[in-house]
Amino acid sequence: MIERGLSPDKYQPDKLLLRTAGACDLDPHHLVEVFGEQRRRFTALLQGFGPDDWAAQSRCAGWSAHDVVRHLSDCNAIVAGAGPGDRTLDLAAGFDPRITPSGWLSASAGESPEATLRRFVATTEELLAVLRARLAQGRRFDVQMPYGPRDWTVLVLHGFWDSWLHERDVLLARGAEHPTSGDATFYATGYGVFIAAAVASTFGDPVQEKLTLGGDGGGVFDLDSRGAVTLTAGRVTAAGPSAAQVTDALAGRAEAAAVLGDLPAGSLAALSQLAEFMNTPVEQLSA
Numbered sequence: 535m536i537e538r539g540l541s542p543d544k545y546q547p548d549k550l551l552l553r554t555a556g557a558c559d560l561d562p563h564h565l566v567e568v569f570g571e572q573r574r575r576f577t578a579l580l581q582g583f584g585p586d587d588w589a590a591q592s593r594c595a596g597w598s599a600h601d602v603v604r605h606l607s608d609c610n611a612i613v614a615g616a617g618p619g620d621r622t623l624d625l626a627a628g629f630d631p632r633i634t635p636s637g638w639l640s641a642s643a644g645e646s647p648e649a650t651l652r653r654f655v656a657t658t659e660e661l662l663a664v665l666r667a668r669l670a671q672g673r674r675f676d677v678q679m680p681y682g683p684r685d686w687t688v689l690v691l692h693g694f695w696d697s698w699l700h701e702r703d704v705l706l707a708r709g710a711e712h713p714t715s716g717d718a719t720f721y722a723t724g725y726g727v728f729i730a731a732a733v734a735s736t737f738g739d740p741v742q743e744k745l746t747l748g749g750d751g752g753g754v755f756d757l758d759s760r761g762a763v764t765l766t767a768g769r770v771t772a773a774g775p776s777a778a779q780v781t782d783a784l785a786g787r788a789e790a791a792a793v794l795g796d797l798p799a800g801s802l803a804a805l806s807q808l809a810e811f812m813n814t815p816v817e818q819l820s821a
Contacts, residue, residue: 548768548769548770549768550720550724550765550766551764551767552688552725552764553763553765554682554735554762554763554764555682555761556762556764558684558688560688560691562669564717565687565690565691566669566690568694568715568718569665569694572694572697572701572718576701577651577654577658579705579713580651580654581651587599588647590708591707592700592703593707593787594700600650602700602703603647603651603654604642604645605638606654606697606700607642607650607653607654607657608639609697610658610660611657613661613665614661614664614665616686617677619675619676620677620678621677623678623679623680624678624679627678629680631680631812677689680729680732681729681732681733681736681763692725694718694721695721695722695725695726695729698719698721698722699722699781699782699785699787701714702787703787712778714778716750716769717751718751719749719750719752720769722751722781723752723777723778724765726780726784726785727755727765727767727781727784727805730785730805730806730807730809731763731804732759732763733808733811734805734807734808735759737804739800739803739807740760740804741757741758741760741801741804741805742757742759743757743797743801743805744756744757745780746772747772747777747780748772748774748775749779750777752770752772752774752776753769753770753777754768754770755767775794776793780793783809784805784806785812786808786809786810790802
């Protein structure tokens with residue numbers, strides 16, 4: 535059983551500040567609780583899976599639902615084990631998000647779905663315990679992210695975004711609903727917009743846009759990457775494209791133009807760089 539902490543329903547995160555240079559502003563205590571709640575919901579669904587469910591194709595090319603959960607178990611250990619200067623996600627150290635995670639899966643080749651689920655639950659509990667202990671101790675240290683050194687709490691947000699997306703990769707592919715919360719969607723959307731802009735910046739495509747997104751977890755996401763990338767997000771009730779669908783599209787799970795078609799062409803192209811990178815076979819990029 536995944537350990538539960540304070541209910542995220544007691545909080546209403548209404549702002550998020552993420553930057554590639556300078557301090558970020560997020561509530562890591564609340565983020566950890568939202569992370570735990572997301573995993574609790576997903577685990578409850580996985581416990582009802584049969585053999586066909588585990589073997590079913592996810593939204594990730596070449597990965598079944600079983601592969602996705604194996605990957606999330608690997609990520610639990612990576613985030614929990616990260617220490618000062620950790621370079622697991624450092625592009626300069628050889629990390630490639632299209633290749634490296636598949637290599638991690640080799641360690642669990644042949645693992646049964648039942649064993650994977652047990653490992654997923656156990657490593658999730660270990661992860662949450664480590665994160666809560668760090669927060670209680672007031673620990674501060676940087677790890678290397680794909681866009682530069684950031685406080686370890688940003689790695690937790692990255693891990694949550696990855697987990698939230700992969701949960702959808704499993705559930706939406708089988709025609710099921712994604713039982714999430716507004717808090718979870720707000721965190722995932724904020725980080726999804728931020729990392730899309732960070733990738734665009736590495737390709738020399740600066741963006742200055744204010745995205746007004748609707749749905750539970752939506753709000754105003756003010757983005758400026760003309761220098762260092764800065765995202766200021768405010769959670770409000772707003773009309774606009776679904777925040778969850780925008781997060782999917784920016785990560786390459788849907789066509790960005792279908793949900794962000796009102797953006798200027800230059801901004802849409804820039805924010806689509808992450809999706810294009812993730813969906814382009816490695817051999818094509820090196821040709």
